[in-house]
Amino acid sequence: MSTRRTFFRQLGAAAATPLVLPDFLTESTRTAFQRLQKPGSPQQIAQDEDYWSWIKAEFTVSPNILNLNNGGVSPQPKTVQDAHIRFYQYCNEAPSYYMWRILDQGRESLRAKLADLAGCSPDELAINRNATEGLNTIIFGLTLKPGDEVVLAKQDYPNMMNAWKQREKRDGIKLVWLDLKLPSENDDELVRQYAGAITSKTKVVHVTHVVNWTGQIMPVRKIADLAHKQGIEVICDGAHSFAHLDYKIPELGCDYYATSLHKWLCAPFGSGMMYIQKEKIKNVWALLSSPEPDGPDIRKFESLGTRSFAAEMAIGTAVDFQLGIGAARKFARLHYLKNYWAEKVKDISGVRLFTSLKPEFAGALAVVGISGMAGPELEKQLLETYKIHTVPIILGPVDGVRVTPHVYTTPKDLDRLVVAITELAGKQNLATKQKKS
Incomplete structure (x- = not known):
């Protein structure tokens, strides 16, 4: 138990340094890390309660209320909490100096760390506050003209549906609504529903990877391949799938994607990221002010003004925790x-x-x-x-x-x-x- 706790505490302390280092584990913590990597198939380990007791001990959840709404927002392990607090206290020593001149410089190493986890280029990831912010940035940033059609489902997330309704009201685009038959154990039937809604005027297909209403995993790759054959772009809502399902973002085949990191990654509340294929970045206008709002640099989407640098930097510790378990x-x-x-x-x-x-x-x-x-x-x-x-x-x-x-x-x-x-x-x-x- 002491070895386990020492390992996780050192894990959090090492990640909670001004600049995230790629290799920080001491020999003793490496030994504990190896225990987390005990041999066995994922299915065998899934039922190994001794193994998962290591993980449970890192959470400070209430013993009185059984929280079974982790899909809304997940608690953070103690190592992530410690990192967040340490960064926060660090900022308060001289906020404008430590926030803007020190912690702000750590974003690139964090971007690289997230990109490695996501399986994409760092130049395709923007770090923001949640899936709604990322997806709304894409929805409002795409150039669409009156009459252009967007295919989406009544089972998509309300914030995204409302963003599309705003574009419909403001710009005169046409929304084509699907009413998916869920639950489903037939990918082909789900794909057929999207195929039946596509016309020569369809410009975008919006699909939710894991439907928050039912937990349905949607066949995003099959839908994306269908759409791309007809020159249609695909937006994927990955709010409930990232660090939950075992996949890399490019495997989905989507052009645009966003997720919340405070769900399944167990990162600090109000943390998220957005992915755009590199060659598509220039096609999406920055939602907030940017010197080059139609430029090709993913960083144009990070002009958020003052935000919680402490929460942002502690994302790195959550990534380490995820890697310790394995997708x-x-x-x-x-x-x-x-x-x-x-x-x-x-x-x-x-x-x-x-x-x-x-x-x-x-x-x-x-x-x-x-x-x-x-x-x-x-x-x-x-x-x-x-x-x-x-x-x-x-x-x-x-x-x-x-x-x-x-x-x-x-x-x-x-x-x-x-x-x-x-x-x-x-x-x-x-x-x-x-x-x-």
Whole structure:
């Protein structure tokens, strides 16, 4: 235990230096790091509770409330918190000097670190505050004329849908809406829905990688290939997929992409990044003021004025934490946790799952409902009676709560959820029978 804690503390302390160094581990911390890399397939490690106890011990989550809304925003491990605090205190010694002349110089090494994790060039990544900022920058920055068509879905994220509606109202573009049939375990059918909406006037297809309403993994690459064959550009919303699924951004085939790093990467709140293929950067106008708003440099999107340099620099520690676990192991664990509880409740009378159990179609996020009980009421009962925090979801036929575990969640935690759903479903079934009688 002391070796583990020493390792993580040194990990955070080393990353919380004015300039992020590429190699900082001492011999003792390397030994602890190797323990995190114990042999075994991702699927084997996914069920190794001794291994994941190492990870859980790094989080300072409440022992009283079971947080199963990590999809909204994830807690940060202690190493990331420590790095953030240290950078913050450092800035306060002489803010304008340490922020602008010292920490601001660390952005390039951080950009390179994120680019390595994302599998792209540093010159294709802008560091910002969240997926909404990144995607809105792209949506408002693209040159579109009246009559140009954009294909998107009613299951996309509201902030992005509203941005497109604003462009429709302001610029006279046409929005073509899909109503996806979810959950789905048929990529070809999903692709056909997008194919059927494309016309000669389509300029952009907007697709969400992991749908926040249901946890559905969308076949982004197949949709992108379809669109590109017809000269259409693709925007991908990666808010719920980055550091959750095991992939590199270029593998998606999209032209534009953005994500929030305070979700699955467990970076400080209000941190995100945007990706644009290098040759496309000049085609997107900077959202805020820039000396060359239509230039080819990705850094034109980072003219945000004063922002939290401390939070930004601590992203590097979150990247180290991610690398310590490994993308394949992390996804395998998250999918295992989702299926652990979902398999136990799916056959209970009155319980409905709105998410696939197959790893090709869903990871950690899943939505569960109880017949006769609206999502907000189920969320209320889980919180008030069982101290389990979820989020209500109502969208078309989907009516329930979204359950999102993370790497610090244990099967024992999820047993609490199973008990709660079992009891609530039983009470609802009894009430339904009594009404009928």
